[in-house]
Amino acid sequence: MDKTKNIEFLTLTSDIIVAYLSNNKLEAQEIPKLITEIHESLLLATATKPDINISESPKPAVNIKKSIKNECLVCLEDGKEFKSLKRHLMTHHQMTPEDYIAKWNLPKDYPMVAPAYSETRRALAVSIGLGKKTEKSKTKRKKIHMPGFTKSQNSEKV
CATH class of the missing domain: 1.10.287 (Helix Hairpins)
Structure with a gap:
């Protein structure tokens, strides 16, 4: 010394x-x-002590590859299964999906909804006609001419 x-x-x-x-x-x-x-x-x-790596990455509750199942997603924080993780993450772990992906070093396209559930919701949306363009929207809107109004007057009244 x-x-x-x-x-x-x-x-x-x-x-x-x-x-x-x-x-x-x-x-x-x-x-x-x-x-x-x-x-x-x-x-x-x-006294000099060996450096302890405090920033050691946390251990997930399950293997990351096994966390995506067809019927559910397994939360890496606590190992519980869900159809959708977003609400669980916020209410129980105070994390956004972005925080969760960053913490576990997951790919940006990591799903927050189980694949089977997503497919079920997609099929339901298609069956009720969501996502389809109607005949009205395919044709161009006709411009309505209103006598006494010019283009600049219409934009001022909006």
Whole structure:
């Protein structure tokens, strides 16, 4: 240990001892033991330790590849199965789908709805005619001429 570090530790030790003795009664023969214990504690607290990787990636509840099933999706946070993950993530884990994908390093196209459920909803939408263009929308809208109005007057009244 270099000289400046040793001086810092001695200064810290003396500051701690003074603070301790100002609030506690101690026999004179116990003071050297207290000084030694505090100094050793400071040395141990600042001793070089192997770096602990705090940013270690979390372990999912299930294997990521097995989290997508046809009938359900398995939440990587708690291992529960759902047809749709979005509401569960927000209510139980306070995460958006974007947060979830980023946390688990999932691909951007990771589904938030089970494939079978998505297909069922798609079939229902098609059966009631959603997503189809009607005959009206295929033909161009006719411009309606209103006498007494010019193009600039129509845009001002909007």
